[in-house]
Amino acid sequence: MPDASQTPETAGEAVLSDTPLVVAIDGPSGSGKSSTARGVAVRLGLANLDTGAMYRAAAWLAMHEGLDLADGPAVARLVREADLDLELDPAHQSVTVNGHDVTQAIREPEVSAAVSAVSTNLDVRADLIARQRRIISEARSGIVAEGRDITTVVAPEAPVRVLLVADAAARIARRHAELGGDVDAAAVHDQVVRRDRDDSTVAAFHDAAPGVTVLDSTDLNLEQVVDAICALVPPAFDPAVAR
């Protein structure tokens, strides 16, 4: 006979959570955050928020408007007034700022080289972090959010928090392969190493905060990384396990 005083949880079963699942992924450049977040979102049927795309769109807009990125107050004012829209479906991601579809443009080398000047602007950060928290809280079916400060600042209460790392050599090689064999090695190094150095002045993504799982993807393929993160989802968020 089951003990009637036991809740499903104390009896070893999980009750399905009534709050949506949030998966938070941080890590340095090229560790695989965007690819992994997309894969986890597709696998689990969640939305996907690429917070780096928001900083890139902010940088694109400031450059498009001809601002000096070193003029912090002017850049922050422009971003604060900007209409920024992200498609959160992992299969159809797009980014629009002030009506411009910048989905492709924000991946151009000029934006990659300049974005840290905007992402280290503390007023821009405060604005975009508030927008990111709103997007996450409104994602009724759950969401995978990735960036540099998601596990620590944007969503420190997320049930799944991962710091995705990989050796610098692997990260540089991945970025090199992504950009094409004939790309300048110095430019790839700049995109990975210099950008991380600048970005780490405002976000802590080299060391895991308490409770954050470190996952080293150096010797794992993408599917293995997605598997490892999905295995961290508590049973209460898995309809196949919880009731």
Ligand SMILES: Nc1ncnc2c1ncn2[C@@H]1O[C@H](COP(=O)(O)OP(=O)(O)OP(=O)(O)O)[C@@H](O)[C@H]1O
């Ligand atoms: N586990 C993996 N094994 C091999 N290649 C990978 C792995 N994960 C990602 N990649 C590849 O590495 C490149 C960088 O991945 P991705 O853009 O997801 O990294 P990221 O951490 O989001 O980088 P950034 O923060 O600079 O945008 C991509 O070409 C991607 O396909």
Ligand SMILES: Nc1ccn([C@H]2C[C@H](O)[C@@H](COP(=O)(O)O)O2)c(=O)n1
């Ligand atoms: N939460 C975040 C997300 C991104 N950034 C910075 C880091 C990069 O310089 C830039 C673009 O990110 P990427 O698309 O390369 O992941 O934005 C950040 O500071 N905080």
